[in-house]
Amino acid sequence: MTLRIGLVGCGNISDIYLINAPRFPAVRFVACADLKPEAARRQAETYGIEAVGVSELLARGDIDVVLNLTIPAAHAEISLAALESGKHVYSEKPLASTLADGIAIVEAARARDLRVGSAPDTVLGAAIQAARQQIDAGTIGRPVLGTGAVLSHGMEHWHPDPTFFFKPGGGPVFDMGPYYLSALVNLLGPVRSVQATGQIAFETRRVTTPHSPIRGRDIPVEVLTSVQALLSFESGAEITFLASWDVWRHGLRPLEIHGTEGSMRVPDPNWFGGDIEIAIGQGDWETSDTSDRTFGGANWPQAEPRFANYRGLGLAEMASAIEAGRPHRANGDVALHVLAVVDGVIEAATTRKSVTIAQRCERPEPLGEAEAARLVEGGRR
Numbered sequence: 001m002t003l004r005i006g007l008v009g010c011g012n013i014s015d016i017y018l019i020n021a022p023r024f025p026a027v028r029f030v031a032c033a034d035l036k037p038e039a040a041r042r043q044a045e046t047y048g049i050e051a052v053g054v055s056e057l058l059a060r061g062d063i064d065v066v067l068n069l070t071i072p073a074a075h076a077e078i079s080l081a082a083l084e085s086g087k088h089v090y091s092e093k094p095l096a097s098t099l100a101d102g103i104a105i106v107e108a109a110r111a112r113d114l115r116v117g118s119a120p121d122t123v124l125g126a127a128i129q130a131a132r133q134q135i136d137a138g139t140i141g142r143p144v145l146g147t148g149a150v151l152s153h154g155m156e157h158w159h160p161d162p163t164f165f166f167k168p169g170g171g172p173v174f175d176m177g178p179y180y181l182s183a184l185v186n187l188l189g190p191v192r193s194v195q196a197t198g199q200i201a202f203e204t205r206r207v208t209t210p211h212s213p214i215r216g217r218d219i220p221v222e223v224l225t226s227v228q229a230l231l232s233f234e235s236g237a238e239i240t241f242l243a244s245w246d247v248w249r250h251g252l253r254p255l256e257i258h259g260t261e262g263s264m265r266v267p268d269p270n271w272f273g274g275d276i277e278i279a280i281g282q283g284d285w286e287t288s289d290t291s292d293r294t295f296g297g298a299n300w301p302q303a304e305p306r307f308a309n310y311r312g313l314g315l316a317e318m319a320s321a322i323e324a325g326r327p328h329r330a331n332g333d334v335a336l337h338v339l340a341v342v343d344g345v346i347e348a349a350t351t352r353k354s355v356t357i358a359q360r361c362e363r364p365e366p367l368g369e370a371e372a373a374r375l376v377e378g379g380r381r
């Protein structure tokens, strides 16, 4: 059976979901809505679906799953309303902009026996799954320590309206942290506790995005823009995580994990593919390409593909799990755990005290190549 999707939030990220939709036979986009009716109309015309109002979409009987691609501050409002109207929800990250809202979403779904799914689904991509296969096989031994780093000079030079990035629920830890933390939770299991420091390097950020309607405007910064955290995993592994929008240039790898037998470099978890590098003992790095696996080949940007971008994979995997009556992988418990870690990092950076993570999750099942291939069987490449 194909699940019928209603999309709420027709902004920047909605294109890739709509472009990828025909790959996945488990989902069919029916209608879309946005606070700005013209945004919904534009996507409806481009992708051949129906544009409706938000409350109309939530009330419709021919929609099974609400795909919530609104800004983080609206995630809880839309996800809770969708659950109340008896629909499953799949949300962009973070699950919510506060931990309390995230808990409310997961509890509301549980009470109604509905599913919550959440990005990032890059963890189901070829690279993270290939890395996980190696970790599970014991190739680098027991993971002991490592680093994660997401460092840049912000979002105000490319996003049409970067305001939300600098408001509560934004900042590099809330915005980019979920990619790195979800990858680490898939690779190493849940986090037990966190310590952190943080700062704001610039009190305002000037929008320089070409053609932005707010180009030239100064956005007051209300969130930590540079954070350095120490994540202690239940497994015993300890990872240093750096997240900043105050850095001009750097030489750090996105993710490096060092085990008792060897070391591993995992590519940027914002994408679905990339090379895995492994060094055993004193040996040299050996690179394995993941582009020949399902969800590893470059497809983005469309004109000149350089990255694997299969956003929507987590939604399709959730739809097929609903159909099969089994748990889905990019699930609400993982997203809530990641949100608790994000929130815990900010709390630890603010109070300078260690924070224990109360919302734990199970490490999701790996997504093997055969099962991954089945998700696109019969779909349009």
Ligand SMILES: NC(=O)c1ccc[n+]([C@@H]2O[C@H](COP(=O)([O-])OP(=O)(O)OC[C@H]3O[C@@H](n4cnc5c(N)ncnc54)[C@H](O)[C@@H]3O)[C@@H](O)[C@H]2O)c1
Residues within 6 Å of the ligand: 008, 009, 010, 011, 012, 013, 014, 033, 034, 035, 036, 039, 054, 069, 070, 071, 072, 074, 077, 078, 092, 093, 094, 161, 175
């Ligand atoms: N832009 C990216 O590259 C990117 C990548 C990955 C994930 N995300 C995530 O996707 C989400 C959306 O990001 P974006 O870049 O598309 O933002 P955006 O501002 O471009 O689009 C958000 C859309 O949601 C609409 N909206 C806001 N509140 C609403 C509400 N209450 N009801 C209905 N519509 C509402 C806005 O009008 C807007 O059209 C965020 O959670 C972000 O973290 C973005």
